[in-house]
Each structure stands twice: as C-alpha cells, then as structure tokens.
Amino acid sequence: MEETPFITVEGPIGVGKTSLAKAISKHFHFALLKEIVDQNPFLGKFYENIEEWSFQTEMFFLCNRYKQLGDISTHYLSKKQAVIADYHIFKNLIFAQRTLGSEEYQKYYQIYQILTSGTPKPNVIIYLNASLETLLARIQSRGREIEKNISPLYLERLSIDYEEAITSFEMSHPEIPVLRFNGDEMDFVKNKDDLQYILDKLSLSFKSDSLTNTILE
Numbered sequence: 001m002e003e004t005p006f007i008t009v010e011g012p013i014g015v016g017k018t019s020l021a022k023a024i025s026k027h028f029h030f031a032l033l034k035e036i037v038d039q040n041p042f043l044g045k046f047y048e049n050i051e052e053w054s055f056q057t058e059m060f061f062l063c064n065r066y067k068q069l070g071d072i073s074t075h076y077l078s079k080k081q082a083v084i085a086d087y088h089i090f091k092n093l094i095f096a097q098r099t100l101g102s103e104e105y106q107k108y109y110q111i112y113q114i115l116t117s118g119t120p121k122p123n124v125i126i127y128l129n130a131s132l133e134t135l136l137a138r139i140q141s142r143g144r145e146i147e148k149n150i151s152p153l154y155l156e157r158l159s160i161d162y163e164e165a166i167t168s169f170e171m172s173h174p175e176i177p178v179l180r181f182n183g184d185e186m187d188f189v190k191n192k193d194d195l196q197y198i199l200d201k202l203s204l205s206f207k208s209d210s211l212t213n214t215i216l217e
Helices: 017-028 042-050 050-075 091-099 102-116 132-142 154-170 192-208
Strands: 005-011 031-033 082-087 124-129 178-182
Touching: 005 017, 017 031, 017 082, 017 124, 017 192, 031 050, 042 050, 050 091, 050 102, 091 102, 091 154, 124 154, 124 192, 132 154, 154 178, 178 192
Parallel strands: 005 082, 005 124, 031 082, 124 178
Antiparallel strands: none
C-alpha cells in the first residue's frame, strides 16, 4: 500500500525550517503543519535562565506537538492528504538532552516514549544545517523578541547536537530518506534556483519511494 506523503523539515534554530516548509506546501499543495513557538509561555524565561525553566518549556512543546500530530493524522493523513511539517517530534529529545538534568531527562524520556508511540512517522525528512554565523544572522534579521537572549554558545552546541542526532537517525532508520542541505551554500528564500533545487530533490525522493502522487505537478 502506498503511503501518504508526510515530510518534515528539521535543523537548528534560525536555519529556515518554516520558510522552506511554507514554500514546499505552496508548490506541492501540501497541508502545512507549523510548530507552536511563540505561544509557549515559558520560552522567554527559558532563554534567560535555561536551568530553571527547561523542564516546563520542554513539556509544553512535547504536549503541543503530540496534539498537533494527532490532529494531522485525523484530519489529513487518514484522508490521504499530504502534509509538510516544519519539525520532527524527535527534536524534543535533542533539546531535552541539552537542557535537562539526568533525573529530569529520564522522567521526560518516559513521557516522550508514551506519547509518541502511536504518532504518525514521516516518510521523508529534510535536514537543514548552517554555520553559527549564518544562524545568528538569520535570527537577528527576523527580529523575534523572544529570541533576543539566545546564547551563541547554546546555539553552537545545539547545532552539534542536531548533527549527531540526524546522523544517528539515518543509521537507525535507513528506510526513511534524509535530504541534507547546507544553508551556508544556498538561500532558498532569496534565490529561486536554490529553492527549485530542493523541490527537484524532493520530487525525486517521492518517485523513488513510490509515495503517493496526488500533488506532484
């Protein structure tokens, strides 16, 4: 049985996940799933004091992403409508491992395993990475008040964590294609050729994996 396309875009803060997900949604006529960020009431406090506010922040994200994935399964994937999301729920573990103490992380991991056991899994992942300089420049250019206190050291470590996590994911999930793109070498927001390159690679991934077609034009 062919699978309904469910694609996720991942990468560190500021790399352009939402911009790319929107562009893919528009081009292929996919439903768009955007993660809730600004509505997290703990996030501003988290960037000011990571140790004190990390557990509350991560639990808010986990519960909201769990609810979102349940909704897209009911309202889109079950009806054979393709979806592009600007996150993969495994990002919760990347952030939690970086910010939580060992005891809190073990509790968090148990909850994560329970909540994600029945959630839909993507059949293609797009992974974006970029240098610290590029990430900081893009964060500054978008001017989100809530991100003004992000530490460059935290962002640099997070980027390393992402690289390790996606490499591990590729090894443990060889059946799921991971398409990697370097944000230092391309700007898919300002350069139409860069965007088209990504769209073409995604189209090839659809065809090679016999994913459903309803939207490829």
